Amino acid sequence: MAGAPASAPHYRFVASVPEGQYDPERRQAMVHDITEAVLDAEHGAYEREPGRVWVFTPEIPDGTWGGFGRIATLADIATLATGDPERGRRYAEERLASRRVAPALA
Numbered sequence: 001m002a003g004a005p006a007s008a009p010h011y012r013f014v015a016s017v018p019e020g021q022y023d024p025e026r027r028q029a030m031v032h033d034i035t036e037a038v039l040d041a042e043h044g045a046y047e048r049e050p051g052r053v054w055v056f057t058p059e060i061p062d063g064t065w066g067g068f069g070r071i072a073t074l075a076d077i078a079t080l081a082t083g084d085p086e087r088g089r090r091y092a093e094e095r096l097a098s099r100r101v102a103p104a105l106a
Contacts, residue, residue, distance in 0.1 A: 008046035011038050012054045018074045019059045020095035031055040062096055 015030050022030070035053040046052075062074050074096060079088030 008049070008052060010052045010054075012056070014056045014058070016056075016058045016060055018065050018077055019062045020074055020092070020099045022057060022059055027057045030057055062092070 013034050015034065034055045035050050038053045039048050039050065042048075063071060065072050065074075065077070073092065075085075075089045075092035077088075078091040079085045082088055082091070
């Protein structure tokens with residue numbers, strides 16, 4: 001740290017998801033669960049210090065997530081998960097609409 005060797009490891013995780021997948025509770029749970037899993041995995045080898053674990057939870061804007069050599073929208077991902085294109089489309093429309101309206105109300 002600051003040019004000196006650290007006495008314990010520090011970790012950084014980037015848990016990115018497509019836009020519309022996090023709400024405040026889910027985001028907090030992700031940060032908490034990853035932090036606890038890392039500290040548990042150390043099996044007491046270092047002081048149990050949550051400040052050594054940083055978890056970033058960005059949402060990737062719809063239409064900018066890529067995989068398998070192409071852009072995949074939330075509807076594409078939901079269709080893959082459900083096997084139903086209509087259900088995937090409805091899910092994506094509802095999630096994205098609810099997320100885009102909320103900031104305007106704030």
